[in-house]
Amino acid sequence: xxxxxxxxxxxxxxxxxxxxxxxxxxxxxxxxxxxxxxxxxxxxxxxxxxxxxxxxxxxxxxxxxxxxxxxxxxxxxxxxxxxxxxxxxxxxxxxxxxxxxxxxxxxxxxxxxxxxxxxxxxxxxxxxxxxxxxxxxxxxxxxxxxxxxxxxxxxxxxxxxxxxxxxxxxxxxxxxxxxxxxxxxxxxxxxxxxxxxxxxxxxxxxxxxxxxxxxxxxxxxxxxxxxxxxxxxxxxxxxxxxxxxxxxxxxxxxxxxxxxxxxxxxxxxxxxxxxxxxxxxxxxxxxxxxxxxxxxxxxxxxxxxxxxxxxxxxxxxxxxxxxxxxxxxxxxxxxxxxxxxxxxxxxxxxxxxxxxxxxxxxxxxxxxxxxxxxxxxxxxxxxxxxxxxxxxxxxxxxxxxxxxxxxxxxxxxxxxxxxxxxxxxxxxxxxxxxxxxxxxxxxxxxxxxxxxxxxxxxxxxxxxxxxxxxxxxxxxxxxxxxxxxxxxxxxxxxxxxxxxxxxxxxxxxxxxxxxxxxxxxxxxxxxxxxxxxxxxxxxxxxxxxxxxxxxxxxxxxxxxxxxxxxxxxxxxxxxxxxxxxxxxxxxxxxxxxxxxxxxxxxxxxxxxxxxxxxxxxxxxxxxxxxxxxxxxxxxxxxxxxxxxxxxxxxxxxxxxxxxxxxxxxxxxxxxxxxxxxxxxxxxxxxxxxxxxxxxxxxxxxxxxxxxxxxxxxxxxxxxxxx
Numbered sequence: 001x002x003x004x005x006x007x008x009x010x011x012x013x014x015x016x017x018x019x020x021x022x023x024x025x026x027x028x029x030x031x032x033x034x035x036x037x038x039x040x041x042x043x044x045x046x047x048x049x050x051x052x053x054x055x056x057x058x059x060x061x062x063x064x065x066x067x068x069x070x071x072x073x074x075x076x077x078x079x080x081x082x083x084x085x086x087x088x089x090x091x092x093x094x095x096x097x098x099x100x101x102x103x104x105x106x107x108x109x110x111x112x113x114x115x116x117x118x119x120x121x122x123x124x125x126x127x128x129x130x131x132x133x134x135x136x137x138x139x140x141x142x143x144x145x146x147x148x149x150x151x152x153x154x155x156x157x158x159x160x161x162x163x164x165x166x167x168x169x170x171x172x173x174x175x176x177x178x179x180x181x182x183x184x185x186x187x188x189x190x191x192x193x194x195x196x197x198x199x200x201x202x203x204x205x206x207x208x209x210x211x212x213x214x215x216x217x218x219x220x221x222x223x224x225x226x227x228x229x230x231x232x233x234x235x236x237x238x239x240x241x242x243x244x245x246x247x248x249x250x251x252x253x254x255x256x257x258x259x260x261x262x263x264x265x266x267x268x269x270x271x272x273x274x275x276x277x278x279x280x281x282x283x284x285x286x287x288x289x290x291x292x293x294x295x296x297x298x299x300x301x302x303x304x305x306x307x308x309x310x311x312x313x314x315x316x317x318x319x320x321x322x323x324x325x326x327x328x329x330x331x332x333x334x335x336x337x338x339x340x341x342x343x344x345x346x347x348x349x350x351x352x353x354x355x356x357x358x359x360x361x362x363x364x365x366x367x368x369x370x371x372x373x374x375x376x377x378x379x380x381x382x383x384x385x386x387x388x389x390x391x392x393x394x395x396x397x398x399x400x401x402x403x404x405x406x407x408x409x410x411x412x413x414x415x416x417x418x419x420x421x422x423x424x425x426x427x428x429x430x431x432x433x434x435x436x437x438x439x440x441x442x443x444x445x446x447x448x449x450x451x452x453x454x455x456x457x458x459x460x461x462x463x464x465x466x467x468x469x470x471x472x473x474x475x476x477x478x479x480x481x482x483x484x485x486x487x488x489x490x491x492x493x494x495x496x497x498x499x500x501x502x503x504x505x506x507x508x509x510x511x512x513x514x515x516x517x518x519x520x521x522x523x524x525x526x527x528x529x530x531x532x533x534x535x536x537x538x539x540x541x542x543x544x545x546x547x548x549x550x551x552x553x554x555x556x557x558x559x560x561x562x563x564x565x566x567x568x569x570x571x572x573x574x575x576x577x578x579x580x581x582x583x584x585x586x587x588x589x590x591x592x593x594x595x596x597x598x599x600x601x602x603x604x605x606x607x608x609x610x611x612x613x614x615x616x617x618x619x620x621x622x623x624x625x626x627x628x629x630x631x632x633x634x635x636x637x638x639x640x641x642x643x644x645x646x647x648x649x650x651x652x653x654x655x656x657x658x659x660x661x662x663x664x665x666x667x668x669x670x671x672x673x674x675x676x677x678x679x680x681x682x683x684x685x686x687x688x689x690x691x692x693x694x695x696x697x698x699x700x701x702x703x704x705x706x707x708x709x710x711x712x713x714x715x716x717x718x719x720x721x722x
Contacts, residue, residue: 048336049320050077051344053292058355058383060296062376065369067305068296069313071175072244074352076314078179079186079248080321083208086190087252090204096194098187103411105183110144110415111398112353112390113176114422117143120169120357121426127365128169129634130474134433139170140426144419146180148173149236156232172356174236181238182245189215209253212246219243220308227307240306247314255321281323285332288319343388350387350395358383433475440471450690450706451676470638470689471702477630480694482531482701484546485509492517492545492579498571502547506575509534511543516582516722521547521554521572524698525622526587529673531704532711533585533617539708540722545581547572554586557609558602576610583720584610585617585671588657591624597650599657611666615720620655620672622699623648629685629693643685647678669718676710 056070086096117140124136135155142151152174189211197207219242226234234240295313325333335341344351358379359371371379398404404414440448446461447468472480484507488494494502518537520530527548537544547554552565556573559566576584588607591597600606610616625645632643651674655661661670677683677692677699685692687703694700 044337044342045320045325045333046077046081046336047345048338048341049317049345050074051341051346051348052289052336053077053317054348054352055344056293056296058351058380061356062359062371062379063373064296066296069292069305069310070296072306072310072313073292073317074348075175075179075182075241075244076248076251076317079182079245080252082183082186083190083249083252086187087205090194096187096191097408098191100408100411101187102184103408103415104405106180106415106419107404107411108395108399109176109180109183110418110422111394112350113144113173114418115390115394116353116357117170117422118425120361121429123357123361124169127361129631131477131630131634133475134430134479136169137426137430137433139168139173141423141430143170143173143177144422144426146177148177149175149238150177153233153236156236167360169357169360171360172352176352178236178238178241182242186245186249205253209250212249212253216243216246216250219246223310224307227305231304234307235305244306244310244314247311247318251318251321258322259324278326281326282328282331285320285323285326288316288323289332291316291319347384347387347391350390351383354386354390355379355383358386433473437471437473437476440469440473443468444471448689448702448706450688450703451710452706453688454676454679455710468689470686470691472691472700474634477691477694477700480700480702482527482534482704483507484544488545492543494571494575495578496574498575501549501567501571502575505547505549507546509537509544509546511537512541515541515543517543517545517580518583518585519545519547519576519581520585521576522586523553524548524550526553526585526619528694528699528701529619529622529704529707530585531699531701532673532707535705535708536712536715536722542582542722545579547575553590553600555601555603555606557605560601581614583615583617585619586610587621588618588661589621589655591621591648591651593624595624595648595650597621597648597656599660603657604660607660607668608664608666611664611668615667616664616669617715617720618657618661618668618670620651620657620670620674623651623674623678623683625683625693625696628696629683630691630695633685638686644682647674647681647683651678652681667719669715669720671711671714671718673707673711673714676707 050073053070053073056068057074060066060068060070085101089096121136121140124133128136139148139151142148148170152168152171190208193208193211194204196202197204200207219239223234223240223243226237226240292313295316299309299312320332320336323331323333325337328334362375362379363369363371366375398414401414404410443465446463447465448471449458449461450471452458486508487503488506488508492506492508494506518533520526520533527546527550530544530546530548534544549565549568552562552568554569554572555565556569586600588600588603589597590600607616607618627645629643633640636643655670655672658670661668679687683692688706690703690706691700692703
């Protein structure tokens, strides 16, 4: 449009360093003296480097079942680019506008994420067994909300998630979730930093450099410490990864000055003949690539990251960026700027999204642990094709949509729409599975009597549906864990040193006001059985306190050599010595993995001490199955005899603590239910249309609850009175 008298021409602003925009100069143009480009230039090699990083992730996942360090480079580069975007705005005197940045960013991230999440859920439904559906839905929701890394942390440290087998098809979203969280945090940090710089009349780059340096140091120290003490948490922890983003941000701040000085030095030489790129720069570029490619081969990235060793791939990537464009025909930047490298860079986000669900669902379908040469190659080709299609059909059109990009609120509206479109089917599926379970539970009295069918006087309900699905339903089987209703409070709350270990596990099923108190203390196997005790306590109006820790029996008078379990027993003993209770239930025998039943360590001292203060329910340990029964029945059917192993021989004999129980003064009720778990010596997977085993170690809470009538009768026979 021609200018009018009312249109003022804006004064020309020289393009400041820090830009990665093509406006700084045509891609690939070189400084006549050295073959380097001016500071603040467009960096064609960066696009290829990003593609290489994701390609390494795919190759290592498919063929080596290892982690490459490429994800760390991807995160590093994302913050490098993000800071460059903000610096260009600051250089032009514009506001930082965090809200607009969020809208643009998530307009780019969420549409492909929503498409891949829903497609992956479809694959999970078609390929994986029903007990994997609910965890997958939870993962899909976490991925869309960009909190999947915290979902995985919770699952990884949750003893009760151990029954879930195989990696999640959404597991790769951990890094994208961290990236999304940083994309929310970084614009705020930058906005505050720029504001502080203006108030103090300092350079925004200097202030931001201090901010990112502080983040880098704090996060790096925490990363090294956390990796050495709790690596399974540290790997997915946002705070152990912030230093990688801070490092990329600092490079984005400092690289322009590096390049400006390099240009100034080269210009001062006043050479009339262009000089070839330094061989040292060319070799340094190749050293960076070799370092990046070899990282995953030479070290156990998954076992060592993200501590100090994560600096390896980041340093390698930084070297490539510092070398820059050399113009040499054998240089790394020449290769990273080729057409195929650019295409790989363009589809890198889509490639990362699609390759993992394709790989995990294929391995689950075939039963393989790892892809071979041929099927791995086909998986990679399929991933490339799917990534290209996702980029072409979803990513690029929405990212370049003029209407959506014109205003920040429109970008935000597109992002929010994609989030809603992705979450709605996932939440609907979740609610459908929950409703199925609730409807089945509503008819459980008629259709799912469980252990009640073992009573000689049992009469089937006249309205029983012979085709009713067993409870718990397949989709919610893995979640059928028993728990108390509310945290321990008041006189029953842990105090002092007990609070550290017991605060999260002390739970209460409240009875009537002033009711007697029974405590169930022990491991997760006792926890699952205690569903029957909870039902009885509620019927009798008692308050039941739960002190359960997965993998840890209650052995206060014997150190078993596991610090967490010894600490649990010590704190539980302190708790029991302080609170007032009327009865206690615990395992007095232990069934080990070798199939031998022994008296619980230290029980010769523990049992008399407990019996001197309260009534004791001495529970004999339950069977351990030689395999995961639900997996067996899913593969072979409920009626297959291979899924019904015999009861372990030691459990068919007299319990090893019989003499100890008889010699103990006080009210001790010996309780054994193994004949109800494995009637007639056979551990059938389903009894009374209720699934018996949650996995190879635990009863389902549903079946344990159905034991309440038989357990109540046996307690009465053993002299226990509510």
